[in-house]
Each structure stands twice: as C-alpha cells, then as structure tokens.
Amino acid sequence: MLTRFTDILDVALMAFLLYKLLTLLKTTSGTNLLKGVLIFLAVLFLSSILHLNGISFILSRMLEWGVLALIILFQPEIRRVLEQVGSQRLKFLNLFSREGTVSEMERTIAQTVLACTEMSRSRTGALIVFEQKMQLDDMVRSGTVLDAAVSSELLKNIFFVKAPMHDGAVIIRHGRLLGAGCMLPLSKNVNLSRDLGMRHRAGIGMSENSDAVVVIVSEETGSISVAIGGMLRRHLMPETLENILRNELMPQEEGEQPEKRRFLAKLLSGRKEDGNEQ
Numbered sequence: 001m002l003t004r005f006t007d008i009l010d011v012a013l014m015a016f017l018l019y020k021l022l023t024l025l026k027t028t029s030g031t032n033l034l035k036g037v038l039i040f041l042a043v044l045f046l047s048s049i050l051h052l053n054g055i056s057f058i059l060s061r062m063l064e065w066g067v068l069a070l071i072i073l074f075q076p077e078i079r080r081v082l083e084q085v086g087s088q089r090l091k092f093l094n095l096f097s098r099e100g101t102v103s104e105m106e107r108t109i110a111q112t113v114l115a116c117t118e119m120s121r122s123r124t125g126a127l128i129v130f131e132q133k134m135q136l137d138d139m140v141r142s143g144t145v146l147d148a149a150v151s152s153e154l155l156k157n158i159f160f161v162k163a164p165m166h167d168g169a170v171i172i173r174h175g176r177l178l179g180a181g182c183m184l185p186l187s188k189n190v191n192l193s194r195d196l197g198m199r200h201r202a203g204i205g206m207s208e209n210s211d212a213v214v215v216i217v218s219e220e221t222g223s224i225s226v227a228i229g230g231m232l233r234r235h236l237m238p239e240t241l242e243n244i245l246r247n248e249l250m251p252q253e254e255g256e257q258p259e260k261r262r263f264l265a266k267l268l269s270g271r272k273e274d275g276n277e278q
Helices: 002-026 030-049 053-064 066-073 075-086 098-122 137-141 152-158 198-209 238-249 254-268
Strands: 126-130 144-149 169-173 176-182 213-217 224-228 231-233
Touching (some): 030 053, 098 152, 126 238, 137 169, 137 176, 198 231
Parallel strands (some): 126 169
Antiparallel strands (some): 126 213, 224 231
16 A cells, blocks of 8 residues: 555656646747757657667667756756745744734835836836845846845935946845846847847846846836736836735735735736837
8 A cells, every 4th residue: 555655656746847847848948959859769769669770879879968968958947946946935934024024015115116106207217126935146246235225215316327236127135125236137038029128128037037026117118017927017007016016025815815816817917018118
C-alpha cells in the first residue's frame, strides 16, 4: 500500500513539474527551443528504428552533451524560476507587522495616486515599481538607494524633467521608496506596438519578469498606465489607479480573494493596447 501511494505521489509530482515547465515556456522564447529538442529526440528515435547507424551515432554523441546544452539554452527561464522560489517570503514572519504595513501602504498608495495625477496634468514621465514577493535587489543596485518615506512631492522631484534620476524607475518596497534612477529590463514581447516608447516597454518588461506592479505616466500624453503580469492597462483615471493598487498591493482576507481576482480580471482583461506614448 505504501509503495502504491509513493508511486502515485511520484507521478503527480512529475506531472505538476512538467505542467509548470510548459506554462513557463509558453510565455518565453523557450517554446521554440523545446520544439527543437522534441524534433531532435524524434529524429534520434527514428534513426535507431530504421538502423541509420551513421546518423544515430552522431545524434547519440550529441545527446551526451544535451543536459549541459539545455541548461545553457534555458538559463534565463531556470534563473527566473529559482528567483521566484527563493524570493518567497514566509507569511508568519509578517504577522506581527501586518497592521503597520497596511497603514504604510495605504499612505503610499494615496501619495502615489496624488503624484501621478499631478504629473499626468503636467505631462511628466514617471515609472514607479511596487515590489511584491519577488525581491528586486538587482534593479535597486542599478540606481541610487534612498530608503525614504513615499510622498507626492518626493516623487515629483525625482521625475522632474531636469532631475538627474528622472529617466529611471523608482522601486517601492513595503511602502517605502527603496531606490530611484533604477534601470529595468525591456520587454521581449515582439507583438508590442512599435509606437510604445522605452518607458512603457521597460514597465511591461518588469511586469513580465517579476510579480511587481508597475505604474507608468506618459511624457507625451500624460496618460496613466499600469502593467501587471505583462499586461498593460492604459488611460486610467486616478480613481481606477487607486482601486488597482489597493486590490493588488493591500493584504486581503481569504474571503476577499475571489472578489479581488474578478476585479483585476475585469480591469486587465483587455489585450495590450497600442499607442503613441513614451
């Protein structure tokens, strides 16, 4: 009985890992690499069945280095998975600071919405990253470490067109502004409109490579956008921006989770919109 249970557990775990791998590859360039690997294995199998000794010998020798080659080819995907696993925070460590964190995040969201509203009116470009479970220490090190309380005046001063750090992004962790002038990875999505500028591509790229919530203010039109999970929602009103940030960043009770998911699905269900922003 125990052996049968362990066999079932073994198969279930392998199926789960395969599912997660395929899900990850579906959103990356690794899909084509996986197809190439499957074609290679199919050719190797056929050459063995048809007794094509020469081809079978060459492919068998190549297969010996296959594991190392796969590690090299899938290095970005493997690193992304390990970063996601390693950056998970234990919930019980935050139980005692929950009330303080909620209060700080409420104030941070309010100040961010106020700053974005005023920067939208003045058409001041901005890129604001809210870190979640996946820590963004590498991004913070690319800019200037501040560790300051978030205020609308601070955000407006950072993104003032003549300020030295206005071209980079600010990263907010636990309701505090951790860094400014930070460089973000650009989106590798080839389907994005060519009219989207570097600021929007960086915001989308950050949301593709992490679970961060990214707020973008267009320098050209002043429109406010939010990028989550590689999806871009544009032309937001301040009230909508505040609702998105609250539902995504504020700790939710278990009973509130379905409502939160329905709300976000409704807001972000549209495809990535094309635009002429920067």
